[in-house]
Amino acid sequence: MTAPSPTAAPASPSADAGALSAESIARIDRAIAKYPPDQKQSAVMAALAIAQQEKGWLDTATMDFVARHLGMPPVAVYEVATFYTMYDLAPTGRHKLTICTNLPCALQGATRAAEHLKSVLGIGFNETTPDGCFTLKEGECMGACGDAPVLMQNNRKMLSWMTPERLDQLIADLRKECAK
Numbered sequence: 277m278t279a280p281s282p283t284a285a286p287a288s289p290s291a292d293a294g295a296l297s298a299e300s301i302a303r304i305d306r307a308i309a310k311y312p313p314d315q316k317q318s319a320v321m322a323a324l325a326i327a328q329q330e331k332g333w334l335d336t337a338t339m340d341f342v343a344r345h346l347g348m349p350p351v352a353v354y355e356v357a358t359f360y361t362m363y364d365l366a367p368t369g370r371h372k373l374t375i376c377t378n379l380p381c382a383l384q385g386a387t388r389a390a391e392h393l394k395s396v397l398g399i400g401f402n403e404t405t406p407d408g409c410f411t412l413k414e415g416e417c418m419g420a421c422g423d424a425p426v427l428m429q430n431n432r433k434m435l436s437w438m439t440p441e442r443l444d445q446l447i448a449d450l451r452k453e454c455a456k
């Protein structure tokens with residue numbers, strides 16, 4: 277994934293393809309209010325999550341909007357968005373599956389589970405199936421190492437002990453959802 281150019285921010289907030297809805301801005305402002313007035317930028321992760329919930333993914337214009345709203349250099353926002361795997365810098369499929377491949381999980385079957393997912397879905401990491409149903413991502417430790425292999429579905433649902441058999445069942449269930 278390529279980080280956007282740090283010079284890509286529009287000069288003026290007025291020509292703003294990345295503008296968020298009033299509802300999202302209000303949510304971001306509530307996140308900002310949790311921090312001292314001179315540390316608005318501490319809300320950047322929450323702001324990016326809210327922006328992604330509204331837009332589906334984070335394009336440069338949206339990250340620039342967040343940067344302006346928080347009074348941050350755009351490049352500082354890009355750094356956050358490109359570091360954490362829960363942020364998507366390209367459109368994803370309906371079901372984003374992020375499998376932890378860090379060492380504790382890798383030692384407990386995650387490598388095999390990841391290869392199984394690639395094989396069953398016919399895609400690699402950071403790819404989306406042609407039907408738009410699945411995007412596969414490689415994630416960092418999700419704090420549930422004892423439950424390995426661990427999978428996060430759409431950034432919010434943690435799934436534990438994902439053996440190939442359980443993965444097959446998950447994929448079959450989600451494929452049915454996508455077919456509706």
Ligand code: FES
Nearest residue numbers: 376381417418421
């Ligand atoms: S290493 Fe995978 S959840 Fe911690």
